[in-house]
Amino acid sequence: MASFEGLLQGFGIALSPVNLLFAFLGALLGTAIGVLPGLGPAATIALLLPVSYKIGSPVTAIIMMAGVFYGAMYGGSTTSILLNIPGEAASVVTCLDGHQMARKGRAGPALGIAAIGSFIAGTIAVVALTLVAPPVAEFALKFGPPEYFALTVLGLLLATYLSGRAPLKSLIMATLGLLLGLVGLDPVAGVPRFDFGNVNLQGGIDFVTLAMGLFGIGEILLSLEQGVIGTIVTTTIRDVFPRMTDFVRTRRAIVRGSVIGFVVGLLPGGGAVIASLVSYAAERRASPHPEEFGQGAIEGVAGPESANNAAATSSFIPLLTLGIPGNASTAMIFAALMIQGVTPGPFLLREHADVFWGVAASMYIGNAMLLLLNLPLVGVWAQLLRVPYAYLAPIIAVITLAGVYTVNNTAFDIWLMLVIGVVGYLLRKLEFDPGPLLLAFVLGPIMERSLRQSLLMSAGSPAIFVTRPIAALLLIAAAIFVAGNLLAGRRRRA
Amino acid sequence: MQSRRVLLAALMAAVLLAGIPAAVAGPAYPAKAITLIVPYAPGGSTDVLARAVSQVATRHLTVPLLVVNRPGGGAIPGRLDVVRAQPDGYTLLFGYGSGEDLFVPHQRQIPYDVLTDLVPVCRISIHSVVLVVAANHPAQNLTEFVRWAKGREQNTAAVSTAGGVVDVTLRLFAQNAGFKVTPVPGTGGADAITRLVGGHADFGGGHPSEVLPHIKAGRLRPLGVALERRDPAVNAPTFKEMGFDVVTPGSVKGVAVPKGTPSDVILYLAAAFKEISVDPEFVKIMKDIGQPIMYQGPEEYKVWFKQAFEQAGRLVAQFK
Numbered sequence: 001m002a003s004f005e006g007l008l009q010g011f012g013i014a015l016s017p018v019n020l021l022f023a024f025l026g027a028l029l030g031t032a033i034g035v036l037p038g039l040g041p042a043a044t045i046a047l048l049l050p051v052s053y054k055i056g057s058p059v060t061a062i063i064m065m066a067g068v069f070y071g072a073m074y075g076g077s078t079t080s081i082l083l084n085i086p087g088e089a090a091s092v093v094t095c096l097d098g099h100q101m102a103r104k105g106r107a108g109p110a111l112g113i114a115a116i117g118s119f120i121a122g123t124i125a126v127v128a129l130t131l132v133a134p135p136v137a138e139f140a141l142k143f144g145p146p147e148y149f150a151l152t153v154l155g156l157l158l159a160t161y162l163s164g165r166a167p168l169k170s171l172i173m174a175t176l177g178l179l180l181g182l183v184g185l186d187p188v189a190g191v192p193r194f195d196f197g198n199v200n201l202q203g204g205i206d207f208v209t210l211a212m213g214l215f216g217i218g219e220i221l222l223s224l225e226q227g228v229i230g231t232i233v234t235t236t237i238r239d240v241f242p243r244m245t246d247f248v249r250t251r252r253a254i255v256r257g258s259v260i261g262f263v264v265g266l267l268p269g270g271g272a273v274i275a276s277l278v279s280y281a282a283e284r285r286a287s288p289h290p291e292e293f294g295q296g297a298i299e300g301v302a303g304p305e306s307a308n309n310a311a312a313t314s315s316f317i318p319l320l321t322l323g324i325p326g327n328a329s330t331a332m333i334f335a336a337l338m339i340q341g342v343t344p345g346p347f348l349l350r351e352h353a354d355v356f357w358g359v360a361a362s363m364y365i366g367n368a369m370l371l372l373l374n375l376p377l378v379g380v381w382a383q384l385l386r387v388p389y390a391y392l393a394p395i396i397a398v399i400t401l402a403g404v405y406t407v408n409n410t411a412f413d414i415w416l417m418l419v420i421g422v423v424g425y426l427l428r429k430l431e432f433d434p435g436p437l438l439l440a441f442v443l444g445p446i447m448e449r450s451l452r453q454s455l456l457m458s459a460g461s462p463a464i465f466v467t468r469p470i471a472a473l474l475l476i477a478a479a480i481f482v483a484g485n486l487l488a489g490r491r492r493r494a
Numbered sequence: 495m496q497s498r499r500v501l502l503a504a505l506m507a508a509v510l511l512a513g514i515p516a517a518v519a520g521p522a523y524p525a526k527a528i529t530l531i532v533p534y535a536p537g538g539s540t541d542v543l544a545r546a547v548s549q550v551a552t553r554h555l556t557v558p559l560l561v562v563n564r565p566g567g568g569a570i571p572g573r574l575d576v577v578r579a580q581p582d583g584y585t586l587l588f589g590y591g592s593g594e595d596l597f598v599p600h601q602r603q604i605p606y607d608v609l610t611d612l613v614p615v616c617r618i619s620i621h622s623v624v625l626v627v628a629a630n631h632p633a634q635n636l637t638e639f640v641r642w643a644k645g646r647e648q649n650t651a652a653v654s655t656a657g658g659v660v661d662v663t664l665r666l667f668a669q670n671a672g673f674k675v676t677p678v679p680g681t682g683g684a685d686a687i688t689r690l691v692g693g694h695a696d697f698g699g700g701h702p703s704e705v706l707p708h709i710k711a712g713r714l715r716p717l718g719v720a721l722e723r724r725d726p727a728v729n730a731p732t733f734k735e736m737g738f739d740v741v742t743p744g745s746v747k748g749v750a751v752p753k754g755t756p757s758d759v760i761l762y763l764a765a766a767f768k769e770i771s772v773d774p775e776f777v778k779i780m781k782d783i784g785q786p787i788m789y790q791g792p793e794e795y796k797v798w799f800k801q802a803f804e805q806a807g808r809l810v811a812q813f814k
Contacts, residue, residue: 141688141692142692143692144693144694145678184566184567184571185567185568185574186567186568187566187567187681188568188679189568189656192605202574203572203574203575204567204571338536338563338565339563340536341536341537341541341561341563343535343537343684346688346692347684351537449680449681453678453689456650456677456678457650457676457678
């Protein structure tokens with residue numbers, strides 16, 4: 001039982017005082033930014049990237065970032081329930097029934113079941129991750145350049161179509177991301193591209209600069225403009241421990257949400273947001289009283305909140321075994337791993353067993369910490385919603401500027417980030433989701449390199465993508481997906 | 495209420511600011527952490543060496559050495575970062591003397607002059623090139639491999655970067671042995687070896703510290719080394735003793751700084767690296783990872799580099 005031994009070793013690492021502290025800091029910070037509308041996990045991890053340079057150990061850095069990621073899934077529901085505004089994107093659907101519950105005086109049980117569902121789903125997903133990741137890593141060796149190319153194509157398409165309500169806008173964003181990824185010296189021959197004669201651009205656009213601009217500055221500008229964000233329904237929260245009847249009513253929703261979340265999180269382009277939407281739809285369909293949905297049905301809180309947590313956890317599997325991030329947050333963690341000298345891919349489990357098992361074990365611990373942070377202390381987090389954004393925004397802005405400067409110590413990066421920040425703000429105003437842009441920026445170079453490697457392997461023949469079974473299957477899946485979407489679009493218009 | 499709010503804000507700020515160092519540099523060098531730019535992805539032989547150096551550096555330098563990987567773009571952008579950096583001794587190129595420095599300038603234009611825009615600090619190690627095949631390959635030795643490869647239209651080779659030492663060595667070998675080769679470059683040694691282990695190339699090449707773990711685990715088989723004499727770390731004959739006249743210097747791992755760096759800074763760094771090169775812990779790590787220690791100081795290395803550069807030019811000129 002290699003997984004069991006690995007996990008024991010992992011607990012040895014995760015339980016060290018430093019790692020416990022950073023898991024706690026990550027969970028704390030994650031809950032905080034989950035509660036605060038505007039600042040999401042992707043933006044926060046972007047802000048932490050420069051800090052991760054300074055944390056000596058990769059395990060510690062990733063433990064903290066993972067904590068931020070799944071911690072945000074816990075915190076997000078609080079704002080959805082109390083304010084009817086999602087604290088972060090994966091809690092959008094929780095607004096529907098969670099807020100209705102709060103208005104009926106049942107804020108406590110709504111918050112409680114969200115935290116408990118998150119804990120159960122998070123734990124189920126970590127157990128599954130522990131068991132599934134090693135065989136997946138073994139299988140990942142079968143992925144050569146053609147398979148990586150096909151996988152990045154499929155992942156980018158899925159991410160683009162599923163991320164927003166406007167696929168065309170997402171496609172534009174993904175294309176822009178691919179183009180930005182081309183800036184700099186080309187990956188095979190080292191010829192400069194799109195540098196406009198500027199030496200600062202010859203090395204390409206730095207990931208940290210792009211991420212902090214789009215997510216850090218962009219979100220601050222938008223949140224400042226939106227100003228006061230509504231009024232809290234209630235600050236006195238009672239009965240956070242749900243009644244027995246609530247448990248009985250939600251037990252299936254939590255399990256279903258966990259399974260849906262885990263599977264969706266595995267898909268390239270999948271993630272917590274989609275998982276929560278799918279789970280909500282599934283609960284409404286499965287419910288014996290669908291008319292209650294939208295009026296405060298507790299399953300409508302329990303299912304999606306379980307699903308987003310399970311998805312956040314399972315999206316670590318493709319990241320750590322294939323080196324392919326599926327969403328913006330895991331793309332940030334991909335960059336953090338590279339910064340720390342750990343290449344995510346088939347050999348990560350073998351060569352950096354401490355990183356894999358340490359992070360996996362920390363997830364068990366982190367989920368327990370988050371349950372404690374979110375159940376008894378949920379009232380404190382509700383107070384966080386009263387901190388005026390006028391105080392938070394300048395602090396975040398200063399951190400962003402300092403952070404970007406410390407990466408390369410060039411003022412050029414600061415200016416570039418500010419320009420990207422303004423662009424990020426405008427994109428949000430026009431309802432373009434910058435997520436696909438960032439994902440395409442990360443996947444683009446992998447896609448280009450594997451395309452060129454594949455064509456070298458096949459002496460220029462594109463047949464290599466259809467004669468290799470895994471690559472062919474992935475590309476057929478992509479084609480079916482696009483065709484299905486086009487047909488559905490045509491039917492809607494007709 | 496007010497105090498709790500301030501506390502929360504302060505807590506968040508403290509968490510985020512924890513890692514940001516003071517931006518003001520003091521008068522004495524070194525006053526802050528020194529960055530080692532590794533222009534390859536993590537896990538390759540240069541990266542492994544840089545991490546070994548930084549691990550023991552705390553005993554020989556008053557400030558930490560931070561390893562920063564800057565892969566991609568054929569390993570040129572990472573070098574460009576150093577060329578463009580302030581010549582203050584806080585940004586060092588790690589891996590000066592690799593294929594991108596000795597071989598690539600003879601093959602295509604690069605955006606800086608490798609001999610004048612970068613100034614050598616020292617040489618630390620030289621990594622030989624080992625020809626390897628996956629463990630399930632039919633050829634048990636170099637002669638069998640050449641016979642096998644000759645009978646084929648195309649042979650793909652997993653190599654670290656285009657024009658790098660591994661690429662040049664394998665192309666020279668194929669030309670000398672008389673078979674067709676298509677080198678497939680990537681982001682560095684780690685990536686090339688992963689592709690080879692997965693069976694996505696007919697053969698490949700790498701440096702000992704990259705291939706040894708896989709040779710020990712029974713996933714790769716070494717067939718030959720491109721050195722004058724055998725590499726003590728690798729259980730394989732040289733190309734020369736198997737009858738193929740291909741000898742390359744290997745990938746040289748030195749340290750360089752941008753031109754204009756004060757000479758006392760260079761001497762300070764060279765002295766620190768010299769101490770590191772004889773540190774018992776470092777010596778043990780290097781033995782474990784299969785890398786020889788071959789220290790040379792700034793002046794000595796400068797002369798040696800120039801000669802190696804010219805020799806590389808003559809090797810590249812052999813391509814038909």
